[in-house]
Amino acid sequence: MATTHQPPFGPFRPHRLLACAALLVATAAGAQSPHVVKPGETLWGISGQQLDTPLRWPEVQQRNQVGEPRLLQPGTVLYFADGRLVPEGAAVVTAVEGRASRKRAGVPEQVLTPGLPIQAGDTLITGTDAFVTLGVAGGSRVVLPSRSALEVLAIDANTVRLRLIEGRVESQVHKQQPNQQFEIRARSMGLGVRGTHFRVRDEDGVLTGEVISGEVVVQRTAQSEPPLVLREGRGAVLLESGPSQAQGLLPAPQLVPETTARNDRTFRFTPVAGAQTYRLQLARDERFLLPVYEQRGPGPSFTVPAELPSGLYQLRLTAFDAARLEGLPGDGTVYLPTVEGGAGGQSTSTALPDGRVEVRWPGIAGQRYTFELARSPDFAVLLVNEPAVYATGMTVGPFALGGRYHWRARQATPDGAASAATGFGGSFDIPAR
Template sequence: MPTNDIKLRLRRLVACAGLVATAAANAQAPHVVKPGETLWGISGQQLSTPLRWPEVQERNQVGEPRLLQPGTVLYFADGRLVPEGAAVVAAVEGQASRQRAGGAEQTLTPGMPIQAGDTLITGTDAFVTLGLTGGSRIVLPSRSALEVLAIDATTVRLRLIKGRVESQVQKQQPNQQFEIRARSMGLGVRGTHFRVRDEDGLLTGEVISGEVVVERTAQATTTASAAPAEPPLVLRAGSGAVLLDNGPSVARGLLPAPQLLNETAQRSNRTFRFSPVPGAQTYRLQLARDERFLLPVHEQRGPGPSFEVPAELEPGFYQLRLTAFDAARLEGLPGDSTIYLPASAGSGTAGQGTSSVLSDGRVEVRWPGVAGQRYAFELSRSADFAVLLVNEPAVYATGMTLGPFALGGRYHWRARQATADSTAPAAAGFSGSFDIPAR
């Protein structure tokens, strides 16, 4: 064979090996969606062109691209490192690790696959989010440990060793099973949002939405006259129970969510006040980077009715969640709000908001407000709002996505709390502006 032909074949082999290595690298590097990202922008970053976003949508079974959720794990190669039915680390905040039997402890990183036999451990101020095929998510907060007993296309079985685990489980098919075990209890679910806590010697289960069935996983069988098995306990939305090792557990209603005071969301310091909940003994505050709390970054517990967020957290917009604990130490329903953390206590001014130009030309506007509150939103080319481009009298949100814009220049926006009484004075609002490059 001529020498030139041999060299040509070698070059082709090297090129093919490079393509295989590149594909393998892509398979090992799934992308975890961050707040504000779009398939258009992600495709441009990962695949060198935004025009391939339909491929990303189809490969990852994304339904509505405009509703892309933070924490979603996207793959870009045809061969996935994580088999169908397995789990992957969607997000990590702080120090967290994975322990495998007979193996060394490994630091958790986004995109890492999780399999049966793994034990996940979070340190102080650390949070881990697991993504499962089908859209289910599991959040492991600070000072917690969770063992993966089984995980495949039909079964997810986890064991809470200590701490807490919060699950957002998509509706299960008839042949699918999702269960969390803790001590001698097994909690099976069918499409629900719920918490399991083993803290300070107390085991509890609390259901925010959906339904959970609690059964004992081990019954006394030492004698023939052993007592019959207890009937399962059904926990429905808005209820919880202290799960007893001995004796029946009783479902009870959860405390309502604490309400963040409106003026607190607009203040320029890091102290957040809320209305006390009758019957509450203590409260918990959590902060996350996304509305579903799949990207938590901070939590603290105290007597209320206020919390001060530490200066270590970066300034910017966050989702704030408040819950109340009753006398039985059950954690109540969550109350969520969008808040803004200034650079330091006492800096900034009330009424500030932010706007960011997305990679597809649209603009995301956000303001610190209370979730579920109505806001009147206006957009104009002039600072006096003489001519309105957008006039939404009742927006049930704390942000708007606008555009794309055909004309360049400066745009002005403002949002204020909407009132049922049109003659009432306008509430203090939020405002800002953004610039669109001329074409």
């Protein structure tokens, strides 16, 4: 196997999942396409890829105001061309998981990809098991989970106005200047915020607003009623006629301590008094700007399917009360172990006489898969990254170093991305020499 050279900054470390850097958007004409940072990438490697030489990494660092280059965060958007670094008339998609698209009048529907600019008049739509993160002025982020639709009404350096058509939207808004406005509309309501983390949900015929931190002012667009102020830890079912009543949100469910020590994918938690159902979410970062999976059920446990690749994840649990308000989040770091066989059948790893290893998985012949090999279960640094495998097996090696190697094969979507919904994984050991 070819030797893998480490850049001077070293690999991405999963225990250093920190808040994403502020979004910086170049608006100069003819600007080079932005780059959305992936796990394990460094300024050294990105500069070599985008600027033909890794020696220009200080230039990229300065232009994008990156602090510590070894802590480059997944989802950060980097720009390489000169020009104003202030969003003007557009936002940027910073992360996509699964199938999501953009609709714009007079333009064919377009699949969302990281780095794609979003303008007023655009509508973002997420499919089943899909998530989109949108970066807007000042480093604020908007996360659109599965089966949701969001219209961009206005967006520039001073105004962000969005309309939730259906589903859910979760916003993390940085503290703004007095002349800046951030508002999410849903039905006949407008929710204006400043320096806050909140959710708006229009699901199963019920419209709710829930504030995790900060403050939200809810006002009917007709302004026939006085505004409702939702403060930290409170929410309300938002009624289109009659007054809406704020109430406290349920506390966060707590994981049973020994559940994280078990080598399985079932996470058990202590039931919350008054809870009717629960939601589990998994993400690649602590701020949940890179979500990858969720499920909802009665509890008091959730089992994550084998199709989701093994590795470290951030886990979030919430409880729903009888009014269907979603409670405060309980977050933690968990590890998903490898499950041999993936979606069905059995995966195998067979050592060959020449020192190579043949890996096979129970996939579909002729289907395209992405195949990855790494030394660590989080796949932070890839030794093999093959995006187009039209088979159900790969031969890798020979290996210069002994130890455990981890692999995963995921079904490729029509646009070439890897799907977390259909995948296989495993590991094998190479004897030390």
